[in-house]
Amino acid sequence: MTTLYIRPAARAEGEGALARFALVADNGSIVQQGEGLLRGMGDVIAASRRVLLLLPAAEVTLLAVKTPPLSPARLRAALPGLVEEQILGDPAECVLVAAPSASADGLRSIAVVQRAWLEVLVKALLALGARAVGAVPAQLCLPLHPGKVSAAVGAAELTIRQAQYQGMGLAMHSVPALALQTARALAGEAPLVLYVAADQLEQYRQLAADAPVTVEAEHWGVWIAGAAGPALDLVPGLGTAGARKRDWQRWRWPLAIALLALAVNLVGINVEWLRLKHEADATRAAMLQTFKSAFPKQTVILDPVAQMRSNLAQARVASGQLGADEFTYLAAALGEAARGLGRPLQIASLDYRERALSVKLKPESVDPALAAQLGAALAPRKLSVTEPAAGTLLIRANGGKS
Numbered sequence: 001m002t003t004l005y006i007r008p009a010a011r012a013e014g015e016g017a018l019a020r021f022a023l024v025a026d027n028g029s030i031v032q033q034g035e036g037l038l039r040g041m042g043d044v045i046a047a048s049r050r051v052l053l054l055l056p057a058a059e060v061t062l063l064a065v066k067t068p069p070l071s072p073a074r075l076r077a078a079l080p081g082l083v084e085e086q087i088l089g090d091p092a093e094c095v096l097v098a099a100p101s102a103s104a105d106g107l108r109s110i111a112v113v114q115r116a117w118l119e120v121l122v123k124a125l126l127a128l129g130a131r132a133v134g135a136v137p138a139q140l141c142l143p144l145h146p147g148k149v150s151a152a153v154g155a156a157e158l159t160i161r162q163a164q165y166q167g168m169g170l171a172m173h174s175v176p177a178l179a180l181q182t183a184r185a186l187a188g189e190a191p192l193v194l195y196v197a198a199d200q201l202e203q204y205r206q207l208a209a210d211a212p213v214t215v216e217a218e219h220w221g222v223w224i225a226g227a228a229g230p231a232l233d234l235v236p237g238l239g240t241a242g243a244r245k246r247d248w249q250r251w252r253w254p255l256a257i258a259l260l261a262l263a264v265n266l267v268g269i270n271v272e273w274l275r276l277k278h279e280a281d282a283t284r285a286a287m288l289q290t291f292k293s294a295f296p297k298q299t300v301i302l303d304p305v306a307q308m309r310s311n312l313a314q315a316r317v318a319s320g321q322l323g324a325d326e327f328t329y330l331a332a333a334l335g336e337a338a339r340g341l342g343r344p345l346q347i348a349s350l351d352y353r354e355r356a357l358s359v360k361l362k363p364e365s366v367d368p369a370l371a372a373q374l375g376a377a378l379a380p381r382k383l384s385v386t387e388p389a390a391g392t393l394l395i396r397a398n399g400g401k402s
Contacts, residue, residue: 001026004048005224007138008038008121010056012171013156022220023048033220038124046129053121053135054223055113055234057159057169060137061087064107064166067098083110095237099165100230109165111137111232119238135234139167141226142195149187152195152218153179153204160186165232176200180207195222324382324397325355334359334395337377341370356396366391 003024009017022033023044032044045051065082067075075098080091087094095118099109118135125133142150142161150161155174160183161167170182176196183194192211195218196204204215216222284304291304295311324330331350334357338345346365351358361370371393375385382398 001049002031002047004041004044004051005054005220005227006038006041006051007054007223008056010058010157010171011117012058022224024220024224028224030220030224038121039128042128045125048130050132050134051125051130052227053125053133054138054141054227055118055135056157057137057139057167058157058171059113059117060139060169060234061112062137062139062165062167063087063110063112064103065110066106067102067108079110083112087112095234097232097234097237099232103163103165109232111234113137113234115238118234122235122238133235136227136231137167137234138223139169140165140231141223142167143193143222143226144229145193148191148193150193150195151183151187152222153183153197153200158182162187162190164230176203176207180204180211180213184211184213327352327357330357330383330395330397333378333381333383334374337374340377341373356394359393359395361391361393363391 003026005022005024007020009019016037018035019038019041020033020035021041021044023031025031063083063086065086067082068078070078076096079096079098083096084091093115095111095113095115097111099111102108122133122135139159139161142152142159144150144161144164152159153174153176156171158170158172158179159167160169168186172179172182180194184192192213194204194208194213194215196215198217198219201215201217208215287304288301291298291301291308294308298307298311301307330352334345346362348360348362351360371385371387374393374395378385378395383395384398386394388394
């Protein structure tokens with residue numbers, strides 16, 4: 001992924017002025033650089049993860065304002081009143097963004113830029129396919145040298161940075177002697193680090209030979225390194241005008257396909273549910289028919305399976321047969337198995353519930369091996385023995401409810 005840095009021309013240079021740009025990879029290497037009209041950068045803008053505008057310093061005013069201790073939201077609302085006396089024109093026609101923190105003397109920098117001009121730039125980038133757009137004052141992208149002032153001489157502008165959130169810009173022709181003199185005057189007593197075009201490097205060094213001025217070559221690496229630090233992004237000050245509008249047209253076919261797939265799945269689920277319901281109704285009807293054939297005198301049928309099981313059990317009892325899950329059969333089987341243990345089985349209580357016989361033993365006769373011995377004795381009768389608690393045996397027919 002890449003970030004596209006653009007230095008648009010100041011309004012004083014006219015509409016046909018070229019903008020400088022640099023396409024930078026995540027590792028900091030410059031992939032492409034050059035200059036051209038903004039409307040001709042559509043391909044590189046659309047291919048970038050983010051576009052960062054380095055606004056001409058002459059277009060952005062940084063005011064030092066004493067601000068009350070307010071929350072960020074309340075401070076944004078109070079900014080027009082705080083800067084009203086320090087700007088020309090209506091604050092509503094400007095984008096106002098406050099620095100995240102105040103200086104040691106309690107002053108906070110407020111960036112001011114004309115709303116209409118910035119909005120046109122940002123909307124143009126969004127129209128060209130930009131995914132995310134940021135805009136920072138160019139003066140805050142110069143390298144920050146503690147105790148020194150940074151300045152850059154452009155073709156028609158002088159950019160100055162005095163502190164982290166302090167700087168200015170002047171529209172002026174790039175006359176070396178005049179630019180150097182102006183930069184030194186604005187720097188005051190502080191040493192000056194001056195960035196100039198590479199082809200003017202020697203000329204400026206000769207002019208500044210006897211002054212506390214360090215002259216360096218101006219290139220994209222200087223601006224990119226400065227922009228990497230904390231800066232004032234002015235785009236949020238535009239509100240919704242700076243937000244990218246979603247192009248729902250590009251999602252038309254994917255959404256249509258997703259809705260179609262959802263409809264097909266819903267239809268399939270309902271068809272399968274209806275098929276299973278018909279099968280269940282047919283099975284219940286067959287069970288009812290079988291039950292009525294076997295027991296024609298029983299007219300109230302709530303649960304054919306349970307009633308069939310109950311009727312068969314009653315029939316076996318009536319004919320003298322015992323079921324393997326009946327109390328009499330379980331108790332008799334327990335008695336026969338206990339006789340083969342070699343010692344009396346000391347029973348405290350018997351409880352028959354849910355077709356299972358619960359045997360509670362006296363505490364003094366509890367034997368950990370007793371459940372296994374009884375289980376082996378009752379296995380031929382297809383009965384199982386479990387020990388749900390110490391001193392308690394549960395006997396039930398194999399396949400019975402657990």
